[in-house]
Amino acid sequence: MSDLILNSFKSPWTDFQLGVNKEKWQKSVQDVMSSEIFTNMCYLVVDYQEGDAYKRGIILNTLKNVPMSVADLVKLDDQKFDLENSATWAINPYKLYKxxxxxxxxxxxxxxxxxxxxxxxxxxxxxxxxxxxxxxxxxxxxxxxxxxxxxxxxxxxxxxxxxxxxxxxxxxxxxxxxxxxxxxxxxxxxxxxxxxxxxxxxxxxxxxxxxxxxxxxxxxxxxxxxxxxxxxxxxxxxxxxxxxxxxxxxxxxxxxxxxxxxxxxxxxxxxxxxxxxxxxxxxxxxxxxxxxxxxxxxxxxxxxxxx
Incomplete structure (x- = not known):
């Protein structure tokens, strides 16, 4: 799924190469969107695993390689972690990571x-x-x-x-x-x-x-x-x-x-x-x-x- 998304947003990804670790995040990308008001700014939505936690974050190409918003994903027990499955998982609003x-x-x-x-x-x-x-x-x-x-x-x-x-x-x-x-x-x-x-x-x-x-x-x-x-x-x-x-x-x-x-x-x-x-x-x-x-x-x- 991430390859398809990145191929569909070649211009935003080119912008991201200026400030984001492509190798680290490429396989985690759920979506890419360009800002409507800031020139050359793009947002990456990424799903990733850290230890036993499953997270969703937003990365900006103008900032460091750290998600600016991080939410907790509620993994379904009968599903493995991949982008297709995690796209449907609910957000746990009680959990704060930052x-x-x-x-x-x-x-x-x-x-x-x-x-x-x-x-x-x-x-x-x-x-x-x-x-x-x-x-x-x-x-x-x-x-x-x-x-x-x-x-x-x-x-x-x-x-x-x-x-x-x-x-x-x-x-x-x-x-x-x-x-x-x-x-x-x-x-x-x-x-x-x-x-x-x-x-x-x-x-x-x-x-x-x-x-x-x-x-x-x-x-x-x-x-x-x-x-x-x-x-x-x-x-x-x-x-x-x-x-x-x-x-x-x-x-x-x-x-x-x-x-x-x-x-x-x-x-x-x-x-x-x-x-x-x-x-x-x-x-x-x-x-x-x-x-x-x-x-x-x-x-x-x-x-x-x-x-």
Whole structure:
């Protein structure tokens, strides 16, 4: 199947040769799609096995040879692993593989912004990608109201086709520029309890690959109880991290980083909150255990390290 797909997308694969290990991923390819808005950008959907786990990921030709979104595939006992079979396997929305994403999803529980008793918390996600974070939050019993913003419509097509992303009355996806969306929401008076930003440059830029430039200004964020940002750097220049967190300290009473370096990645997670309950860090992990549903712990080991 992968040979057929690659032959059908010769131009995208030529682009991928610039940045992706063809020998490593060629036999894992389920689909190839070209971005509708970014020049010379292509997305590879890959199914692969690591140990006893079966995974689906998205690889960009402009980034490293590491899937940007990784979801858990539910293997059927009577089927062997190959691309034809895995194409029909369901996504397990409870399982998280990326350490930085684990830190992102638990951050609102650390700060006390989301609790079991809070019905329909309002969540904004900028940078849906494969929809792994959105899918995870849709499993919560308190039925959060989720709005996902993604700038590239092709990414939403991939998320719906390959990652089980579904819209509902409590979950909507909009194809928009995230910065402009936030500005419009501020003018209209709409507010969210939690705001996730997982948006990176399409190509390496300065010392921070994520977030994108538009989200580094403190005046764009207001009326949020908890802000959670994936911060990525290939250079680990401390001054870049410090400049970013100092910017948000102007708007939020409590700001800190969570480390995601356990996966040997370039990610940290910035957490900023105006929740008055988020003053005692020693209580943070206790709040996670108290408010996360049991099934979340059945599928994940959560590792929290304050920076």
């Amino acid at each position: 350490p930085y994403l684990k830190n992102m999803v638990i951050a609102p529980f650390l700060t006390g912004t989301i609790k079991k008793a809070l019905k329909n918390p309002r969540i904004l996600v900028i940078g849906v990608a494969g929809g792994v974070l959105n899918n995870w939050y849709q499993t919560l019993p308190n039925e959060p109201i989720i709005t996902g913003i993604e700038i590239d419509p092709k990414m939403i097509e991939i998320a719906k086709k390959w990652f089980g992303l579904r819209e509902s009355k409590t979950h909507k996806i909009l194809v928009e520029d995230g910065v402009k969306f936030i500005q419009n929401q501020a003018q209209s008076g709409n507010k969210f309890d939690v705001f996730f930003i997982d948006a990176s440059h399409t190509e390496p830029g300065d010392d921070l690959n994520a977030p994108t430039y538009g989200f580094r200004s403190d005046d764009i964020i207001s009326d949020m109880r908890t802000l959670v940002i994936n911060v990525a750097s290939e250079t680990y220049v401390l001054s870049a991290y410090e400049k970013l967190i100092n910017s948000y300290k102007k708007q939020f009473g409590t700001c800190f980083f969570l480390s995601a370096r356990k996966d040997n990645s370039m990610n940290r997670v910035l957490v900023a909150t105006n929740n008055p309950e988020a003053s005692d860090r020693e209580e943070f992990i206790g709040r996670v255990k108290e408010n996360l549903p049991t099934i979340a712990f059945e599928h994940n080991n959560f590792y929290v390290e304050f920076v």
